[in-house]
Amino acid sequence: MSESKDFLRTIVEEDLRSGKYKEVITRFPPEPNGFPHIGHAKSIFINFGIARDYNGHCNLRMDDTNPTTEDTKYVEALKDAVQWLGFDWGDDVYFTSDYFPKIYDYAIELIKMGKAYVDSTNEEEMRQLRGTVTESGKRSKYADRSIEENLDLFERMKNGEFKDGEHVLRAKIDMSAANMKMRDPLLYRIRHSHHFRAGDKWSIYPMYDFAHCLSDYIEGVSHSICTLEFENNRDIYNWVLDTLGLELPRPYQHEFARLGIxxxxxxxxxxxxxxxxxxxxxxxxxxxxxxxxxxxxxxxxxxxxxxxxxxxxxxxxxxxxxxxxxxxxxxxxxTKVPRVMCVLDPLKVTIENYEGTEELEASYYPHDVPKEGSRKMPFSKEIYIERDDFKENPPKDYFRLTPEQPVRLKHGFIISCKEVVKDASGNIIEIKAEYYPESKSGSDSSGIDVKSAIHWVSASHAKxxxxxxxxxxxxxxxxxxxxxxxxxxxxxxxxxxxEPAVISQKPDxxxxxxxxxxxxxxxxxxxxxxxxxxxxxxxxDSWTKKTKASESALKSASKPQAKKVQVDGEVVAMTEAEQTLFNKYTARSISIEIANTLARDEKLSHFYEEALVHFDNPATDSNKIYAPASLANIVANEIARELKEKQLDELKFTPRQVVELAKMVDGMIISNKIAKEVFEEMVKSGESPKKIVDTKGLMQISSIDKIQPIVDEIIAKNPDNVAKFKAGNTKLLGFFVGQVLKATGGKANPTVVNHLVAERLK
Structure with missing residues (x-):
């Protein structure tokens, strides 16, 4: 774990210090409806990591409340992932389905308190009654049912007397709430589906928001840590626990940013x-x-x-x-794996002045990897090299084998081309070469100068x-x-x-x-x-063109004791000042690539340091805590391009304005795409980001409460496409997303829109 403390650990430490909790208990509660992905790895790392760091415990709990999509194979995949990543959930895996009787009892309590009712409104009417961001919703006429009638209907729902969708159980909260999720949210729905653990015992299943918080409470969870899309759900979470009057200590929800790659x-x-x-x-x-x-x-x-x-x-x-x-x-x-030779696109080379075979000593590891191990490489008259390692008409700066240029065989001898053999179509099928006996690696006395070494395998020994x-x-x-x-x-x-040792010896x-x-x-x-x-x-990285630091440079730079960086083919030592900056930036959770770029460029580091003064100043925004990594990304990319041809005093914008831009992105006020547009205007005019956004009306809409009604309206207007989507034409998801973006003038957050549309079309 990095030395810098994240905001979740700060919360946990304060809760322990104040005596709010005696023990830290977190949970990782995935729905077993698919294999866990890299985003789940982040959640596993956070939840199990926090429990480990504070001598607590993390529960692995399957949120198995939707029998139509869940399966035992997904449970096993989730368990396997947690174990493979090195974490331990203890003796038992928890399942929400184990709590179904207790959750049902809690629902009965809410009904008896007059805080829940059975609603028989159809889905379309329910959506209309929900209201919009600017208009309050209207409570269903069925909310006036007596407690006795609600209890009777709810029990009959449980007993399977009604069809799917015929009734739901809703909380009675506030149909005019600003948070639309609080407008009498659903607590239970009817599902006549076989559950992979509960079998056919239940005909009703609790909704996530209801089951989630109660499962946390039942398990004694202290910190319910989830991703940002559940931020608005927190109000339901708190309402359920508060209304039921559950004894302290009780869990509280805290959200972090989900992983996007x-x-x-x-x-x-x-x-x-x-x-x-x-x-x-x-x-x-x-x-x-x-x-x-x-x-x-x-x-x-x-x-x-x-x-x-x-x-x-x-x-x-x-x-x-x-x-x-x-x-x-x-x-x-x-620093772990052996280096071996494998030819993917073989080109035959016949060494005409060599006879017999011999074994060449070859280390598995380069000199800068502190591991030992070697093998014998068979060498013979006929070998194979990579086809790209020979060019009959080489381009400039081609340092491998050509008709005029010799090359070294890795761990072996220097060879030179004597003849190029082609087939009837003019394709090269063989190289006839000669080797220099005195040029053997480790004892070369040939005096021949070569500029590179290529890999190869012996034709008669290769696998x-x-x-x-x-x-x-x-x-x-x-x-x-x-x-x-x-x-x-x-x-x-x-x-x-x-080479044969890889298969026969299996060194790794x-x-x-x-x-x-x-x-x-x-x-x-x-x-x-x-x-x-x-x-x-x-x-x-073959996807990104890099003009300065290579990956090997970053490997060296990632270790505080290593002060070398690969730049344009030459090893250049970091100065003490650069190393200090690099260590400072990586400690702030800035990526190694960005930290390296900033630390090694005096103009960029100067700009970034000046910006940090405003970024870290509590007076700038006392209610928010922002990660300086966002600022670092803008400086290392956008500012860097400007400073290629300009000096710092030639920039029309200030570090404070760039901080303002970074905070607008972090706060989801604008998207990254809009931020680039804003920055281009800052370069031209020197105007503040806020003024540019206000003048051009570029503010992004990320509020679920604002976007959800638009999503609902678009879906309601396109019933034919909804039917086609549910019949299997999933490409229509893009149609609905596009319509929502169009309705908002492109200002809606695409990630939020995608999520809401996908959820509504389930």
Whole structure:
């Protein structure tokens, strides 16, 4: 865990200090309706991590209140994910279904208190009576039913005497509440479905908001930690517990920002569509953002936990670059795995002046990895190299084998090209070469100067393996679904050639294939007769063009004791001042990439430091606590572009204005996309972000209470498309989202709109 303390731990410590709770009890309460994904990993990390840090306990509880979507296989997947990440839930897994009798009794109490009633209004009328953001709702005529009638109807609902949707149980709260979720929310609905644990005992099932808080109370949970989309649900949570007069101590809900990653879909509904549609090979497909998928691809628990630690715990939603997750697995594997040689696209090389075979000593690890281990590499007259490692007509700065340029074989000899053999179509099928006996690695006395070393395998000794090259599943930075799938997300090479020690000696299950990337022996399909390797991640970020710091630089920079950074091919030492800044920034939960950029650029660090004065000043905004990482992202990207051709005193905007912009993004007043538009205007005019947003009317609408009525209206106006969607045409989700965005002039928060539309169309 990073040394900086997040706001949740601050709350926990204050609660312990004040005596509010004697023990910290958290819970991880997923619905078992899909495999857990990387967003669940963050929640697991937070809930189990906080319990561990304060000598408490975290309950693993299945929120199994919807029998139509849940399954035992999802329960097992959730248990497996928690265990694999290194956490322990104790002796028992909890299930909300275990509390069904007690939750039912609590519902009876509310009815007897006159605080709940059975409503027989149909869904459409109920929606109309709910009101809008600007208009109060109207209570159902059925709210006047007597307590006796409500008790009778509710029992008959439980006994299965009514059809699905014929009645619901609602809380009687306030139909004019500003928080529309408090307008007599549903507590129970009828579901004639077999429950995977309770069987057919129940015909009614509690709604999440009712079951959630009561389950927390029953289990003695102290801190009910959930993501921001449940912020408005907190009022229902508190109302239920307060109205029932449940004894202290009772749980309280605290929200944190959910994890969003670019090029990634996190919706379980959309992930299920991919699985059922055959676009991926199951929930554990290595391209899936599920924990099972990352595990099969070869990610380690340490890498995922380090990623969760790096991104920190914030109060405002933001988007994390998937490159940061990829960096974490590279950083973890760099010091762990052996380096071996595998040729993916073989080109035959015949060394005409060599006869026989010999074994070359080859270390598994480079000199900067503190591990020992080596193998014997067979060398012979015929070898295979990577096809891209030879060019007949090379471009400028090509340092591998050419007709005029020799190259070193890694751990072996220097060779030079003597003849290029082609087939009838002009394709190169073989290189005839010669080697220099005195050029052997470790004892080279040839005096021949070469600029690079390439990997290779002996033709007669190499083993044939299947290699699966996985790339990002989606090509779009903000994917919506199937239409954004990357067609090149999987390439299967059936006849790659690997050095024999990898198969015969099996020194590890994860490897770095020299100059190719990190690979993992597939835990399901790998056999001794048909070895299969999955590509975990490349050696560098092939999606992002980087002009300065490479990934190897960031690995060094991530460790306080390492003061070297790779810049344009040369190792440059960090100054003491740069290292101090770097350590300071990473301690603030700023990503390693951003921290490195800021620390090494004097103009950027000066601007950022001046901005921090305003960012950290309580007088600036005493009611909010913002994470400086958002400010750092703007400085390292937007400001950096401006300072490429300008000096600090030439900028029309001030650090204080950039702080204002960062806070507007954090507060979800504007989106990241709008922020870029605002920044462009700041560059031109020097106007404050607030004035630009007000003048142009750019303020984003993120309030669920404001967006929900618009969603309801759009859905109500398009019954035909609703029917088509529910019949299986899920692409119509985009239609509804687009209509809502159009109705709000593009100002509605797309993430909120997607969530609300998806929920309403269930």
């Amino acid at each position: 670019n090029y990634t879909v996190m919706s379980k509904r959309k992930l299920l569509e991919l699985v059922e549609g055959g676009q991926v090979n199951g929930w554990d497909d290595p391209r899936m953002p599920t924990i099972a998928g990352y595990r099969r691809r070869g990610y380690t628990p340490e890498a995922i936990l380090n990623f969760c630690d790096q991104i920190g715990i914030a109060k405002a939603n933001s988007m994390v670059d998937v490159a940061q997750l990829e960096f974490c697995i590279r950083d973890d594997l760099n 044939t393996v299947e290699v699966r090259l996985y790339d990002r599943l989606f090509k779009d930075e903000a994917p919506e679904g199937v239409e954004d799938i990357n067609p090149d997300s999987l390439q299967v090479i059936k006849n790659a050639l690997i 299950e994860r490897f770095q294939f020299e100059r190719q990337g990190y690979f993992y022996a597939d835990p399901i399909d790998y056999t001794d007769t048909t070895p299969v390797f999955n590509k975990i991640v490349g050696l560098k």
